[in-house]
Amino acid sequence: VKGDPAKGKQIVDAVCAACHGVDGNSVAAANPTIAGQSHQYLYSQLKAFKSGERKNPTMLGMTATLSDDDMHNLAAYFSQQKPKDREAANKELMPLGAKIYRVGNAASHVPACMACHGPSGKGLPEQFPRIGSQHAGYIAKQLADFKAGTDRKNLMMTDIASRMTDAEMKAVAEYISGL
Ligand code: HEM
Ligand code: HEM
Structure with missing residues (x-):
């Protein structure tokens, strides 16, 4: 398995937690919950934001300085978190x-x-x-x-x-x- 979740966590605490929550469960509806998403999917989306293939100004900025190892470490960390249940509002x-x-x-x-x-x-x-x-x-x-x-x-x-x-x-x- 690629990636070191402990190293990923250091970046999460400093950067990602503000929007996605420290355990990948976000509060604001615009910011996706990323807890429990597969390593492969998380890594592929980070790469897509960084290359501009998936266009989002915020995530373009967030991924600009991430190395390939960083992205694997982050994917390893978030894939191990548990998503919280939610109730449909309407x-x-x-x-x-x-x-x-x-x-x-x-x-x-x-x-x-x-x-x-x-x-x-x-x-x-x-x-x-x-x-x-x-x-x-x-x-x-x-x-x-x-x-x-x-x-x-x-x-x-x-x-x-x-x-x-x-x-x-x-x-x-x-x-x-x-x-
Ligand atoms: C989307 C990871 C920092 C706001 C995403 C997605 C991932 C991700 C994997 C795609 C989720 C999916 O497709 O289900 C990260 C990581 C971060 C980080 C690893 C730290 C390095 C932030 C911060 C903000 C933010 C600090 C807010 C300022 C968003 C938003 C989207 C998103 C708004 C949705 C974009 C869209 O609508 O397509 N992030 N994120 N992220 N993130 Fe982050
Ligand atoms: C991604 C919804 C049907 C394959 C997604 C995402 C949503 C979604 C919201 C983005 C997830 C995220 O950003 O975290 C739906 C809905 C469907 C549907 C509402 C029915 C109307 C399907 C079907 C397939 C499929 C039938 C397979 C044939 C995929 C794949 C992705 C995806 C491969 C990842 C795309 C990527 O890498 O950017 N879907 N989906 N979906 N869906 Fe669906």
């Missing part, structure tokens, strides 16, 4: 959110999110990120970013998000936050 959006997540939308060819992200949103380590218990606001922004295709691109997610309506994205984001 219960009215649950029926549509649950339908998209578990069944998809056949008419517009939106697949069931569950197929890749798992029945409880835990994802599949090294392949599909965990999305359960994530802030709804952050999830909705990622779907919008995939759809727009300028700040964030991914073959699978760009295709899926581009088939979704704003109402579907909002509802599924809310549903996922409570998984």
Whole structure:
């Protein structure tokens, strides 16, 4: 296994904790919870921010001075933290959110999110990120970013998000936050 979590923790305390929480559970909806995300996913996103492939001014700044070893150390640390359960705030959006997540939308060819992200949103380590218990606001922004295709691109997610309506994205984001 690559990376030294103790070395990662030193950077976390000095830099990342302010936004993502010392244990990777963030408070503000714009800052994702990154606790328990797989090493591979965390490392790949840090690299993507640093190279500008995933565009975010804040995270571009945060990754500018990180070495490849730093990124592995940080990924090692956050992948060992435990994400906290969250409750979906808007219960009215649950029926549509649950339908998209578990069944998809056949008419517009939106697949069931569950197929890749798992029945409880835990994802599949090294392949599909965990999305359960994530802030709804952050999830909705990622779907919008995939759809727009300028700040964030991914073959699978760009295709899926581009088939979704704003109402579907909002509802599924809310549903996922409570998984
Ligand atoms: C996103 C790690 C510092 C704000 C992310 C993601 C990772 C990450 C892995 C992507 C999460 C995902 O795709 O689920 C780190 C590390 C940091 C750090 C290791 C320290 C070196 C910070 C700080 C702030 C911040 C200090 C606030 C000033 C954000 C925001 C996003 C994000 C707003 C979401 C970007 C978007 O909407 O695409 N961070 N972060 N991060 N981080 Fe950080
Ligand atoms: C990433 C939501 C369906 C594969 C993501 C992210 C979200 C999301 C919010 C970003 C996670 C983060 O930033 O932490 C959804 C929703 C779906 C869906 C709402 C259903 C409508 C699928 C399906 C697949 C898939 C069916 C597989 C075919 C992926 C992959 C990533 C991802 C590979 C990582 C992308 C990257 O590396 O940037 N998804 N997803 N998703 N999803 Fe999905």
